[in-house]
Amino acid sequence: MNAVLANTWTFTIKELRSFFNSAVAYVILTLFLFITGWFFASNLFLANQADLRDIFGAIVPMILLFFVPAITMRMIAEEKKSGTIELLVTLPVRDVEIVLGKYLAALILLGSALALTFAYPLTISLLGSPDHGALVGGYLGLFLMGAAYLAIGLFTSGLTPNQIVAFITGFVIIFVLFMLDKVIVVFPATIASILEYISVGYHLENLARGVIDSRDVLYYLSLIGLFLFLAVRSLESRKWR
Numbered sequence: 634m635n636a637v638l639a640n641t642w643t644f645t646i647k648e649l650r651s652f653f654n655s656a657v658a659y660v661i662l663t664l665f666l667f668i669t670g671w672f673f674a675s676n677l678f679l680a681n682q683a684d685l686r687d688i689f690g691a692i693v694p695m696i697l698l699f700f701v702p703a704i705t706m707r708m709i710a711e712e713k714k715s716g717t718i719e720l721l722v723t724l725p726v727r728d729v730e731i732v733l734g735k736y737l738a739a740l741i742l743l744g745s746a747l748a749l750t751f752a753y754p755l756t757i758s759l760l761g762s763p764d765h766g767a768l769v770g771g772y773l774g775l776f777l778m779g780a781a782y783l784a785i786g787l788f789t790s791g792l793t794p795n796q797i798v799a800f801i802t803g804f805v806i807i808f809v810l811f812m813l814d815k816v817i818v819v820f821p822a823t824i825a826s827i828l829e830y831i832s833v834g835y836h837l838e839n840l841a842r843g844v845i846d847s848r849d850v851l852y853y854l855s856l857i858g859l860f861l862f863l864a865v866r867s868l869e870s871r872k873w874r
Contacts, residue, residue: 768843
């Protein structure tokens with residue numbers, strides 16, 4: 634068990650260094666803060682809305698649609714393209730340790746991006762009395778949604794050595810899951826209820842209201858577990874060729 638944790642953390646550190654030794658992390662964090670900051674300031678000063686409902690419910694989820702595939706598209710695809718993934722086979726590590734290590738690094742980057750926005754609720758708290766339950770639920774929902782997107786992106790990155798293909802595939806899967814509850818009006822009630830539950834947006838809305846339901850948390854954890862499992866299987870597929 635200790636060896637598994639050590640190997641996983643080694644890959645996490647390696648991936649974090651890759652992020653921060655290049656411009657990737659800085660560009661992503663800067664753009665993320667600029668876009669969210671712009672909409673926050675617009676709501677606060679132009680629309681006179683001292684809340685984060687638009688940030689939690691629309692702005693950040695839309696940003697994550699593009700940012701998460703951009704973070705994950707290179708994580709395994711680049712290893713495959715450069716051939717370094719074959720070198721990992723000679724090391725005493727398992728595929729699950731590689732996937733978890735890379736996933737944890739991406740999760741730390743996501744957490745850092747969200748943590749940098751804590752200035753927004755602090756500002757609102759100074760101006761009024763916000764619903765702290767909604768704030769906690771909103772951040773939890775965004776983190777879980779982003780974590781699920783990262784698992785999907787890591788899976789698609791493992792399917793191909795082409796980063797652009799990995800980005801597009803990841804974006805399409807995430808976009809479909811995001812849009813499911815937006816198109817349920819054209820389906821019969823039985824199918825609509827199923828599609829609504831599968832949608833990531835439906836569960837985020839529940840959490841953003843401050844209602845932390847174990848079913849919503851379990852949904853995201855199940856989605857993360859499924860796509861991390863698929864990511865490991867996609868990495869293992871090289872052994873079958």
